[in-house]
Amino acid sequence: MWRYLIPGAVFALLVAVFAVGLYRDPGYVPSPLIGKPAPQFSLPRLDDPQMTLQRSDLLGKVSLVNVWGTWCSGCRQEHETLLTLAQDGSIPIYGINWKDDPALARQWLQQLGNPYAAVGVDEAGGAAIEWGVYGAPETFLVGPDGTVLYKHIAPMTLAVWRDEFLPRITAARTGSKP
Amino acid sequence: MRTVALFSGILLCLATLSAWAIEHDEKLADPAQQAVFDHLTNEVRCLVCQNQTIADSTAPLAIDLRREIRQMLEAGRSEEEIKTFLLDRYGDFVLYRPRWQANTALLWLAPVLLLLIGAGGLWRIIRRRAALPVPSEDGDPPSAG
Numbered sequence: 624m625w626r627y628l629i630p631g632a633v634f635a636l637l638v639a640v641f642a643v644g645l646y647r648d649p650g651y652v653p654s655p656l657i658g659k660p661a662p663q664f665s666l667p668r669l670d671d672p673q674m675t676l677q678r679s680d681l682l683g684k685v686s687l688v689n690v691w692g693t694w695c696s697g698c699r700q701e702h703e704t705l706l707t708l709a710q711d712g713s714i715p716i717y718g719i720n721w722k723d724d725p726a727l728a729r730q731w732l733q734q735l736g737n738p739y740a741a742v743g744v745d746e747a748g749g750a751a752i753e754w755g756v757y758g759a760p761e762t763f764l765v766g767p768d769g770t771v772l773y774k775h776i777a778p779m780t781l782a783v784w785r786d787e788f789l790p791r792i793t794a795a796r797t798g799s800k801p
Numbered sequence: 802m803r804t805v806a807l808f809s810g811i812l813l814c815l816a817t818l819s820a821w822a823i824e825h826d827e828k829l830a831d832p833a834q835q836a837v838f839d840h841l842t843n844e845v846r847c848l849v850c851q852n853q854t855i856a857d858s859t860a861p862l863a864i865d866l867r868r869e870i871r872q873m874l875e876a877g878r879s880e881e882e883i884k885t886f887l888l889d890r891y892g893d894f895v896l897y898r899p900r901w902q903a904n905t906a907l908l909w910l911a912p913v914l915l916l917l918i919g920a921g922g923l924w925r926i927i928r929r930r931a932a933l934p935v936p937s938e939d940g941d942p943p944s945a946g
Contacts, residue, residue: 652848655892662890722861748865755890757848757862 654755654774661688661769662753666743669720669728676717676743681765685772685795687716687788688763689739689779690751692723693731695759701778702735708784709738714792718742721751721759764788766795834874841880842867845887846895854897 656662665677681688689705691698709716718739720728725744732739745751754763757776764773772791775783829835842856849860855867866887873883887895899905 650851652892652894655889659889722865748861749869751862752865752869752890755892757891 650758651776652757654771656755656763656771657774659771661763661765661771662750664719664743664750664753666719666745666750669718669725669732669742669744672725672744676719676741678769680741681717682767682769684767685714685792686740686765687714688719688754688765689716690719690721690754690756690759690761690763692721692759693727694723697778698760699735701760701780702738704779704781704784705738706736707781708779715740719750719754719756720744721756722746722748764791764795829871829874837880838871838874841870841883844884844897845870846897848891848895 661678661681663678665675668674668676687708705716708714716739718741720742723744723746725746728742728744732742743750754761760776760778762775762779763771764775766772772795773787775787777783829838839856843854845855845866847853847855847858847860847863847866849862850858853860853863855863855870857863870883873886878886884896884900888900893899893902893905899908901909
């Protein structure tokens with residue numbers, strides 16, 4: 624009896640493990656930043672290099688930090704969604720323009736519309752390393768106290784917004800004002 | 802024959818081009834730091850092209866990370882400090898040899914566990930075989946009882 628049951632069970636277990644693995648994205652790497660304070664950064668702003676976008680700008684409200692570049696096709700894909708979210712006005716979106724030409728970035732925002740409350744220019748990629756960024760577009764959800772609440776790697780869609788971001792935003796807002 | 806030689810020539814040139822791209826980084830002034838740099842960049846995964854180390858990769862992120870590591874070494878930070886810096890930002894997956902901790906224990910112990918399971922199975926089979934009666938010389942099965 625056991626002679627057949629044990630190999631059968633081992634086989635079934637392997638099938639289950641492989642079946643789960645087959646539907647997981649091997650490119651997805653969970654961020655160790657989630658639940659931790661957002662990293663310190665200070666970047667010249669795209670609209671005015673004399674001004675800076677820094678960590679303290681994120682505090683006091685729930686905000687999005689979106690890492691993008693004009694070279695990134697996924698960023699072009701998600702741009703409409705970001706505009707929709709910005710029009711809704713419920714949450715400020717801060718941009719980190721990653722390894723890009725600022726002139727191209729300004730042109731992009733002029734032509735496609737600007738969903739960002741402010742954009743910091745990270746030409747050298749130093750701030751992106753602080754944020755653990757490895758592929759644009761990446762979107763972080765940051766709480767009022769500067770805690771990273773969630774990270775989405777891939778173009779933002781309204782479905783992702785509804786399923787992953789909205790519940791966490793509601794929780795963060797009600798949690799911060801009991 | 803000449804086309805083959807020409808093509809091999811072109812291929813050879815292309816192959817050396819990529820090597821040049823990787824070796825293009827400036828060496829560190831201190832040879833000891835350069836040794837740590839060489840060791841470390843071969844231990845860190847490039848998350849853009851996940852089966853390459855940042856030493857092998859020409860991805861922009863790998864170039865940035867090599868520069869970051871070089872700057873940290875020049876600032877006098879140790880290999881362990883730099884590893885912790887990378888782990889805090891990119892997670893356990895960034896190291897090809899993850900640290901020994903609760904969520905990696907199974908990974909590290911799996912070879913030993915599998916070896917023990919295999920050895921256990923082998924031992925049982927050998928014991929069972931040893932308990933069988935020895936077959937007779939002419940190959941006939943031994944008479945029962």
